[in-house]
Amino acid sequence: MPETKPTVAVLTALSLEYDAVLDHLTDVEKLTHPRYGTRARRGGLPGTPWQVALVDMGEGTLTAATLTERVLSWLDPEAVLFVGVAGGLKDDIEIGDVVVATKVYAxxxxxQTPDGLLNRPEAWRASHRLEQAAKEALRGKxxxxxxxxxxxxxxDSDSKLAQGIRASFNDAVAIEMESSGVAHAVHLAGEAGALIIRGISDKANADKSRADAGGSQPLAAANAARAAVAVLHELEPKPTAPQPRDSDLREGPFRSSTDAPTYGGDHLDFRGSTLPGPFTAKSVGQPPHDDGQ
Structure with missing residues (x-):
C-alpha cells in the first residue's frame, strides 16, 4: 500500500488567490464533501513531503470560520495556511510585499457609550511551529x-475606521476580511496550527480601485502563494507516533514483551512482565493455610 502523505490545507477567499496556489500543485484531484458539497482540490507540492488540500472559501469572517471548521473535520490537515491579498496600512509596506501575520486582530x-466606542478586540497569535518555519523560509523577504x-x-485612509485602527491597533500593518474566522476556528479545533500569509494589493485608501485595475491583486496573490510554498518547503511534518505492539493493546495492568502473566495452579508467572505498583496475591475458593502455630 503506498504511503499517504500528510496534508496541509491552503485556504483562499478569491479565485485569483486560489489560482495562484493551484499553479504550484501537481497530480491534482477534485474532492467533494459527501454531505455539504464543499469542493476542494488536492495535489502534491514538488520537493516537499506534503499533499495540499486547496479550498476557495469565499469572502467574510463568518464564511471563513464555518468552512475552516469543515475542512478541519473533513480533510484532517496537520496545518492550515490562509493565503491571499490585503490592504496595507503603513507607509513602509509596499504593494506586492508579503506580510506573515504574527497576530490577528478582530x-x-x-x-458603544456616550463617551465613544470602547474597544473589546480579540486576537490570535500565529502557530509558533508555523511561524518559525516561515521565518526560516522568508527571512528578509x-x-x-x-x-x-x-x-x-x-x-479611505481618513475614515473613522482607519483612524480607530491607527489608534487602537497601531502595530497592524495590513487589513483584510477573513483571517480572524480562520484563526478562531483553528484555535477551537486545538490541533492544527494556522498561519496567515498576505500579499499587499493596495494601500487601503482612495487609490484602491486604481491599484486593482493596474493588476496589483494578481501580483500580490502570486507573491503570497510563492511565500506559502517556501514555508511548506521548510515545514516538516510532525513525527508519527509508533504503532503499539500487540502486547501493549491487552487490557489490564500487565505489559509484557512476550505474553501476559500465566496462572499455574498455585502461582502466577510474571517473568517478562511489568507491574504498575504493589501486588498482593490472594487464594480464591481455598481455605486459609493452617501451619499449626
Whole structure:
C-alpha cells in the first residue's frame, strides 16, 4: 500500500488567490464533501513531503470560520495556511510585499457609550511551529507583523475606521476580511496550527480601485502563494507516533514483551512482565493455610 502523505490545507477567499496556489500543485484531484458539497482540490507540492488540500472559501469572517471548521473535520490537515491579498496600512509596506501575520486582530468588538466606542478586540497569535518555519523560509523577504481583520473593505485612509485602527491597533500593518474566522476556528479545533500569509494589493485608501485595475491583486496573490510554498518547503511534518505492539493493546495492568502473566495452579508467572505498583496475591475458593502455630 503506498504511503499517504500528510496534508496541509491552503485556504483562499478569491479565485485569483486560489489560482495562484493551484499553479504550484501537481497530480491534482477534485474532492467533494459527501454531505455539504464543499469542493476542494488536492495535489502534491514538488520537493516537499506534503499533499495540499486547496479550498476557495469565499469572502467574510463568518464564511471563513464555518468552512475552516469543515475542512478541519473533513480533510484532517496537520496545518492550515490562509493565503491571499490585503490592504496595507503603513507607509513602509509596499504593494506586492508579503506580510506573515504574527497576530490577528478582530477589530469590530466593542461597547458603544456616550463617551465613544470602547474597544473589546480579540486576537490570535500565529502557530509558533508555523511561524518559525516561515521565518526560516522568508527571512528578509516578508514582513512579520500583526494584521487587522473586519467585515469591511477599507478604501479611505481618513475614515473613522482607519483612524480607530491607527489608534487602537497601531502595530497592524495590513487589513483584510477573513483571517480572524480562520484563526478562531483553528484555535477551537486545538490541533492544527494556522498561519496567515498576505500579499499587499493596495494601500487601503482612495487609490484602491486604481491599484486593482493596474493588476496589483494578481501580483500580490502570486507573491503570497510563492511565500506559502517556501514555508511548506521548510515545514516538516510532525513525527508519527509508533504503532503499539500487540502486547501493549491487552487490557489490564500487565505489559509484557512476550505474553501476559500465566496462572499455574498455585502461582502466577510474571517473568517478562511489568507491574504498575504493589501486588498482593490472594487464594480464591481455598481455605486459609493452617501451619499449626
Amino acid at each position: 477589530i469590530h468588538g466593542g461597547k 516578508a514582513h512579520f507583523k500583526p494584521i487587522a481583520v473586519g467585515d469591511v473593505v477599507l478604501a
